[in-house]
Amino acid sequence: MNSKAIREVKSGNHDSAKDLFYEALDLEPNNPTILSNIGLYYQDLGLDQKAIEFHNKSLKASDSTYLISGANLGNAYYQIGEYSKGIRILDFVIENTSEDKLLVAAYVNRGFNHLGKGNCKKAKSDLMTAKNKSSNQKDMDFQVSRLEKKLKNCLQQGL
Structure with a gap:
C-alpha cells in the first residue's frame, strides 16, 4: 500500500x-518508512507543520535510527524558518x-538552513x-544545484 501510495502521489492523485x-499506517502504525512518506506527502502539499509531526513520529518509531526522516525533518524545518532546529537534526544525521x-x-x-540564518560561509x-x-549520486544534482543558486544570491548580497 505504501508503494502504491507513492505511485499515486507521483501521478498527482493526492486524495487516493x-x-x-x-x-498502510493502520496495518503498521510504527513503520518508520510509512510515517516518513506521509511526512513527505504533507511537505509536498505545503503542510509543513503536519510534515514535521510525521517525520518526528518516524524518528521515534525507528528509535532515531531511520535517518532519512532526519534529513526530511531538517528540510521541513527550513521550510518554516526554524533554521536552528533544522541544523541540529541535520548535524545528528551527518554524524550518524x-x-x-x-x-x-x-x-x-x-x-x-545555514542560508536561512544568513551564514553564507557555512552554507558554502x-x-x-x-x-x-x-559525484556518484546523479539524482541529487538538482538539489545541489538549487543550493548553489541560493548560495550565489547570499554571497552577492553580502558584497
Whole structure:
C-alpha cells in the first residue's frame, strides 16, 4: 500500500495517495518508512507543520535510527524558518551515517538552513561537501544545484 501510495502521489492523485498511506499506517502504525512518506506527502502539499509531526513520529518509531526522516525533518524545518532546529537534526544525521546519498541530502538541507540564518560561509562549506559526495549520486544534482543558486544570491548580497 505504501508503494502504491507513492505511485499515486507521483501521478498527482493526492486524495487516493492519502487514503493508501493511512491504510498502510493502520496495518503498521510504527513503520518508520510509512510515517516518513506521509511526512513527505504533507511537505509536498505545503503542510509543513503536519510534515514535521510525521517525520518526528518516524524518528521515534525507528528509535532515531531511520535517518532519512532526519534529513526530511531538517528540510521541513527550513521550510518554516526554524533554521536552528533544522541544523541540529541535520548535524545528528551527518554524524550518524556514512551513506553518501543520505549525506548529500543532509549537507544540502543543512546548507539551506545555514542560508536561512544568513551564514553564507557555512552554507558554502556544506555545498562543497555535498558536491564532493554527489559525484556518484546523479539524482541529487538538482538539489545541489538549487543550493548553489541560493548560495550565489547570499554571497552577492553580502558584497
